[in-house]
Amino acid sequence: MTQVDGLSRRERQIMDIIYERSEATVADVRGALPEPPSYSAVRALLRILEEKGHLQHRQDGPRYVYLATVPYRQARESAMRRVLRTFFGGSASRAVAALLDMEADNLSEDELQHLAGLVDEARKKGR
Amino acid sequence: MTQVDGLSRRERQIMDIIYERSEATVADVRGALPEPPSYSAVRALLRILEEKGHLQHRQDGPRYVYLATVPYRQARESAMRRVLRTFFGGSASRAVAALLDMEADNLSEDELQHLAGLVDEARKKGR
DNA sequence: CTTAGCATGCTAAGATATTAGCACTGAGAT
DNA sequence: ATCTCAGTGCTAATATCTTAGCATGCTAAG
The missing domain is CATH 1.10.10.10 (Winged helix-like DNA-binding domain superfamily/Winged helix DNA-binding domain)
Incomplete structure (x- = not known):
């Protein structure tokens, strides 16, 4: 591994x-x-x-x-x-999608909020 | 693996x-x-x-x-x-964070938008 | 002081994985 | 028809991994 x-x-x-x-x-x-x-x-x-x-x-x-x-x-x-x-x-995005799909039930609201922030940040950085 | x-x-x-x-x-x-x-x-x-x-x-x-x-x-x-x-x-969220960090530069705006949607969906499902 | 416990140094046997080689078959080209 | 190429079946040698065992040293307890 x-x-x-x-x-x-x-x-x-x-x-x-x-x-x-x-x-x-x-x-x-x-x-x-x-x-x-x-x-x-x-x-x-x-x-x-x-x-x-x-x-x-x-x-x-x-x-x-x-x-x-x-x-x-x-x-x-x-x-x-x-x-x-x-x-x-x-593809990293496909991997992230799979992770979310696999673990959606185990992710807390806090974690999801944090991730939303990270995605947003990446979008800002992109442009 | x-x-x-x-x-x-x-x-x-x-x-x-x-x-x-x-x-x-x-x-x-x-x-x-x-x-x-x-x-x-x-x-x-x-x-x-x-x-x-x-x-x-x-x-x-x-x-x-x-x-x-x-x-x-x-x-x-x-x-x-x-x-x-x-x-x-x-922790899946830590993994996602690492992926975003690693691959931020290679992710297109479309992909990021899509991911934002997925995270949002997961949040809705949670409550 | 001597013993018991727990750690390492070293070595060798046994099990598995890795590789190559030879025999055979079928299809297409000459 | 037969030669050659590209495939598989099978087998055996080699390399590597995996494990155990014995010897030794150090420390703490009796």
Whole structure:
């Protein structure tokens, strides 16, 4: 999901978990995995992801805390563009329409008002 | 990217290509792959994806045309929800905001107007 | 001081994915 | 008729991913 490509199944799961939580320890990652493999297995994956340059870690007391090397926003944009291309022919407006359609019931009046403002702002900027 | 998970790197690439084009022949898929492996390799992947139930094929003259078994809309929603969860804490409005921010310059006045209408509609539906 | 718990370093086996190669078939061109 | 091209069926080797296991060090409790 994350960025370009080249990640395997587990690797991708792990990257997603890390982006979802900003950073995570081995135990965090393991706890978030659907059918968690052994502690060792998770550690190995994290090490490999670090070798490949997707992750880095810092020491927090006795344990490692992993975080992504590609900044959050950049990864997010990359993921969005990919969905855009794959499912919306690259059209952001079609994607927004789909989101509104999917989530209309879960959006509060406040949120909708805010979005209306953003759309308006974009229109002003356009001309 | 597509649905739940469990796809390997190439498998995922191929599924994305198929969703992007609705359907595709072996040559189509191979042509769309970044660093295309042999024709045989692509065929093998397609066969495996079909075995796993992600694809099906029909005969078109002498060749196979592959298409996804999971309907387009469902796969699309699944992919969206995944990005939502991973990068937007599940918030659709944050995702919409990011899309507008990313693509503001590429959105036409017509599209923006249309979106404004959709937001308005959602607000009416809400109350 | 010694033990138990929890963390990492390192290594190797096992499972899967990825690729290529060869055999076969059918259609159209010479 | 036969040659060649473009397709599929099938199989096997290679690469990569995924997992587990053992050794080690550090810290806190008994």
